Amino acid sequence: MATMSLRVWAACSAVLFCVSVALAQVPAPKVQSEIQRGLEALRRGDYTTAEELFSGALKTSPTLAEVRANLGLAYYADHKYAEASQAFRTVLQQDPSLKSARTFLPLSLAAQGQCEEALPGLRRGFASNPDAKLRRDLGLSLERCLLQTRQQADADEVIERLLALYPDDGDVLYEAGQMYGKLSSELYLRLLKVAPHSARGFQVMGQVAATEGNWQKAVDAYRQAIQTDPNLPGVRLDLAIQLLVHSTDPGAWKEALSDLNAELQINPMSPEAHYEIGEIYRKHDQLDAAAAAFERAIRLRPDFVEARMGLAKALRQQGKSQEAVSVLETTRKTAPDDAGVHYLLAQLYRELGRPADAEREEEAFQKLQKSPQ
Template sequence: MSTRFVTLAFLSLLIIVSDSKAQQAGSAELQRLAQEGEKALAERRYEDAASAYEKVCGLAPNMAEAQARLGLIYFQMGRFEQAVRALRRALQLKPSLPNTDLLLGMALSEVGAYREALSLLEIGYKRSSDPVLKRASGLQLQRAYTGLGQDDKAVEVTLELTRLYPRDPEVLYHAGRIFGNYAYLSTVKLAEVAPDSIWLHLAAGEANESQGRTEAAIQDYRQVLAIHPDRPGVHYRIGRTLLARARQSTEDTASEPEALKEFEQELRIDPSNANAAYEAGEIHRKLAQFDDALKLFSQAVEHYPDFEEALVAKGRTLLSLGQAHEAIVPLRKSISLNAENDVAWFQLAQAYRAMGNTAEQQKALMEFQRLRDLIIRRTESGKVKRSEVTRQTLDPKGLKNDLGKILTMTPDLESYRIRKSQRVGFRYLRSAAFFIVLGSARYPDCDSGCISRAGRCCRSRVY
């Protein structure tokens, strides 16, 4: 439902031509026409309602309530210029009519008279305590600020509206437009005031990276390093982009080793960059260089104790080194951070299996299977969370073999078996793209450029 229809449902309670008003005008005909107009309006027969109130205003041109009512009907019909004339006439006759000034401001906004509408909308928005009216006036105020080029004020109103109406589709739609417009204008201004700065090259690199233009992104990041060789976070971003390039082609065998060098260089500049340590460790882990991987995962967790993916990676690396008992702690902590991490539950089942703890192994496996079904449904519906770092995944072949071993150890547990009729096989593992989410959130205030998927910087600053 559009803003004006929701608003008028509320305003219609406030601007009513009552029988007493019609009687005061000295005409039974006025009373009859007003009743016809109200009935037509209630039934959403807007043309009939307008016709009735036009006749009322013709018979009683100085009845402020009738003029306001007619302006409201015109507004609801989208005849905004006529609404402006009727509402202005109503306020001339009776300036104290409730909410009529706000409705006039909204009508003026609709016809593009933003400067005249602004003061009416600002006053009406601030004074309103009714959720419906505040929402509608706020959306119109956004429009007026944007139309006048006062983008910072439009953003302020948008932030308040998204706080007040966090699940309102129309509010969220306009928020996306306004935030996107403000980001664009900020970047344009950056290009004007500092065309050769590292900040513009960083912005260009991030934009190219988010669009999958890896070569252009790397070039922009290299230009940053040419200006500021020890800039924290830039080598990490280059490494991250190289990993994205490696995923684009199975024949690319050079990008991942290059990425490792970039992550290592980042750690020489900033040892606290947990994301760089994690990505470097993940490359070592996939190469079965488990001792090196463990050191890097431990470094990541040291600087960012709640780094979920690093905790899972550390746990599975300890498993690979035969240290199942030590693996329990990081795996359990990762689950405490995100109980829906299916990889963590599967690795936990592996750890308990290695320890001979069948009861705990079975619990972990059951939760893994439940989450796997949930992930399949989310994948098919497109509801996939975005990640700043490489997600921990399960190797399809290894998973199949490991599940076979687990089920062989517990043949009496039919509820843990994979039934072919349910097709709960490995559909969601067929595409690595499910686990590797391209693109990332941007946090330009982070010096190291290493925001985790949890929304926190590796230096533990909260944004």
């Protein structure tokens, strides 16, 4: 059973205090007992028990907004972001002034990729929240949502502000390094200096080793990162990719699939994880599951060319060449310079008896192959 991270506990502590004070106003001893045991479960990171106890108290006393806020926090800490969002929405209907719900609703929405709705609350919270650790989390979520909604200039401002406020924070340095390609080496070196044995530090060590071609060292570093922080987003995806690309163990794909599913428990809005799962299923002839995974990746990132090509390949393997063509013809409009799209389209057109279209795509492919990169 995972213990609650210091960051989550720091964020939750103010709300837990409010409920502890409010217990004196709750008349039913059973409700008081459920709330108190729920708080204890939340403190020790037993989120399932906390959810059950808070839900039980709310069945008896559904108007306790603070208790519902704690239920939302339990869901949030348990990566059940849709349930957390619903809980916080209900809280705000009952008590629009409750600060915890106003803070954690946008965080929950951002974790689901619902950035357009989350952005106003994230902006407001990052600008004014007095809790330093919670403000940091609001800023990181704000930066990711700004990038997702293609607001690069605003994202730059947020990451610069985060670096000014938290110059030695591992997650801030990591996110900045991811965003600033030309500055990433300097930022990563600072991260390794200030937090060499942190989860992010191990993750960067793994990425450096992978870049150098030392995949086994990369795998070892990623596993150290997971051991240090089991809830670190992104690292299980990194690990799975190394196993899929380099491992000679015939069962490595099963370990990679397990890692990818675990990644989605932490970060369900990762299009890359859905894509890699789709590729695993496609290569092992589980084509319905593959197509479903690719479609999830595309919904999360409509311009994800590799996921569209994966879907087209899965449809082709199912004998649905015309559907595959439809997928790729749409992709060609948004990625006209992708040689792989033209090559696969040429093959499909030939299979469908469309030689003129196939020749056109082959010419486009050859032209792109000869073009300087």
